[in-house]
Amino acid sequence: MPMEYFFYLLPPLFFVLFTCHAFLSSIIMKHSPKPAKNCEKGQEISLPLGRTGWPVIGETLDYLSKIQSGTLENFVTDRMNKYSSKVFKTSLIGQPMAILCGPEGNKFLFSNEKKLVQVWFPGWSNKIFPKSHDVSNNEDFINIRRMLPLFLKADSLQKYVGIMDLVMKQHLQKNWDGDHVEVCLVVRKYTLALACRLFLSIDDPREVEKLAKPIEDIVAGIFSGFPINLPGTALNRAIKASKEIRASIDSIVKQRMADLTEKIVSPVQDILSHMLLTVDENGQFLNIVDISSHLLGLIFSGYSTLNGTLTFVMKYLAELPHVYDEVLREQMAVASSKKWPDLLGWEDLRKMRYSWNVASEVLRLTPPGFGAFREALTDFTYAGYKVPKGWKLHWIAHATHMNPEYFPNPEKFDPSRFERNQPAPYTYVPFGGGPRMCPGNEYARLAILVFIHNVVTKFRWEKVIPNERVFNDPLPRPGHGLPIRLHRHDFAVSESIF
Template sequence: MEVLALVVSLALLAFTFALITYKRSGRGSQLPPGSFGWPILGETIEFLFGKPEKFVADRMNKYSPDIFKTKILGENTAVICGANGHKFIFTNEQRYFTVFRPHSTQRLFRSNENKAPDAPPPPPTKNSEEIKSVKQQGFLKPEALKRYLPKMDSITHQLLQTNWAGKSVVLVHPTAKLATLTLASQFFLGINNPDRISRLVDLFDKVTLGLHCTVLNFPGTTYRRGQTAAAAIRKELQIVIQEKKQAMASGAPMQDILSHLIVATDPSGKTVPEAEIADKIMGLLTAGYSTVATTITFFMKYVGLNPKIYKKIRAEQMEIAASKKPGELLEWEDLDKMKYTWNVVCETMRIVPPLQGTFREVLTEFTYAGYTVPKGWKVYWTVSSTNMNPKYFRDPETFDPSRYDEGEAPLPYSYAPFGGGPRMCPGKEYARLAILAFVHNAAKNYKWEVVDPYEKVEGDMMPEPQNGLPIRLHQQQ
């Protein structure tokens, strides 16, 4: 009898535990269709190592064009799809959603000083949010960027002159990464040290790859390489912070974000710790690095494969150049004259999104398309459900900049390379300036052809050409 009572007790305990888990996971409601995949791993492998647009499209076809469930990066996740899905997410920020960063990203972008290796990352502080809104976003507004555009033009011109002049074949992707990091370093840090920046490129590549990966902390893994690179960047940035403090003490003007972070204080008058400043600057540099470099690279590819498109871009840029006096640099008004060039950039971002999507955490249970998404789940927003969908773009496989002409703009919420709503990328205008400054100098001085039109594209979350996109240059007069 004692054995029977023990078995019954254990069975009741197991049933109670299963019921609690069932209710907490939301299975008492009608969850979105889909699969959580393998135990522990879920569908992370398919998500990270398959094409993201294929991952999304396959499940939209199999389960629902509106929403499906999955488990990626250790999280129960609802993927909300289509233009209506974009609208729902963008218009319900803070009501249903808050920011969520994958665990690998959380661990890479926090100082490891005085913390155990596996300690959870600290929550954002009120001071952190104030700095972000008051300082960073202020610097990224058009009125601030307007003053920086001529310097962007000058830096890009010098960099292309140094790396491309007199050469018949060059690699676009390394040049785009160097140019992008150089511009970001000047803008965010106020430094233009070519040797230092060249050393940082490889480190930022490793950090970028580590943003979306499984947290496997042993030698040889993507996460470990990203973690090691982040530590090296953080160390270099702390040296830069010391240099900046010395320069400011000597009366140097505060013309960059780093200077303002150094003097920022919280309500009690305390300044931000150097380790926290380094983390924030590393995040800013990363955000302004890989996505811009990716767009520049694939812009150069598609233009190099389309002589007619190049001819129109060249004419537009030369008209701007002809309006300038010798040595006069780009001004804000010139950007309004680059309408066709920007259409080509937009089409590049549609075909090859520089960022596939972002995560949110569900603040309160909600219903969408007849399905319930429980509190605590994650929501994944992705461009993949619209960018290549013939419902929103005619002949979506065709590279066609004319689809952005006046009167032919994409349907609302169908094209959102920078996100939307309150969480639209605050660096959108900065990215536009960096890309157009590069294009202006490239098209003004060179014609180019893609050496290998069929070069393999590696990376799924962050695409890049396998061999760096070699192009054949022809100097223009």
């Protein structure tokens, strides 16, 4: 999963609550470094072309309006046409910012991590995901990324496919037993149960249910339009929810430490065991506070990033019968090759090529995050323009995803575009790219395919509200939660194994 996206997305009205900070930043902008001399050519290297908009507010209003209207790509293309197809400057939430455009800009940012740029997070994220020691957000992010591949890379996840399938089958029996479901609601239950099972080995539905309300409070706080810590605000509730979940995780961590010492559990049981047995670059084991905070971040990421993708998979399959039929054909071929009560395995998922093309097209049209931020570590030159140290940089997935140069008829849902020719490098970036590829992308792929297999082989469905409106606040969501009417297949793919 692209975990970094969800700590620094700009929610609606974000700028209002950072007016003081923005005012100071705008003053700093007026005293930005002057254009540097190009000693070779005797010419000045200018800042990128563009405008900083209104005092304090900058261009945040236009940026947010594009998010809410689902046309964020226009924020980029309008300025590319006016200023430069390579890079332009703007000001968002009081921050001087350079937008690097197109696949070349994406490649530059992804390839220069810790060299010229670093991940940038807003300061309030520390209140929800606190650290036990004085370390920058970026250093902490690097540390957790270093250990994640030990658990989340493809060959490590292979042995968990059966567990993921079992979690989904249990979820279907418990939450899909009627004729109607609200997709947003049942998807949230599945993604939380899956994250709890794989990250913490929590398989008691009652224990998972205890985390549902707190994790929703955290989601609401992070995406709140009022990220300020005052009683009654969404951020305040998110901070309290974080403390509640981390207290629960603390007790699990302590028990796991004892179980590992007594060799009662496997050291590769889940990501918690991996964290407890992994040392950092200084040869030190992580402490309980940091492990609990990291696990909370992972549960949040595994939960929040998948919800939208799975919801829109269901939406498009309801709207496009010919796509659904092709997915059903592929999934039935997989199901018919299984012997009851065998669970899905790694090789089964490798056969789901068309289903993954469908999911890929959903990720293109509605990526799990609309972009990410970096901060310049030093002055550098890009496309002939100077980007000063301390400036923020922003890449926006929609800018290439919705560009007809890279994806013809970009508004059309067309899974076949992933069959013919793979997208050009750095044009398709729902999980980032290159060295900055999100370490959770393989986990997301498996979770999505397991979900599709189980739902499609049991149901056909139709939307209860045919023209249900999609809102962006800031991520896209069906206005009424996508209620659907289920139609069970006449054939039985498998019997209960519980």
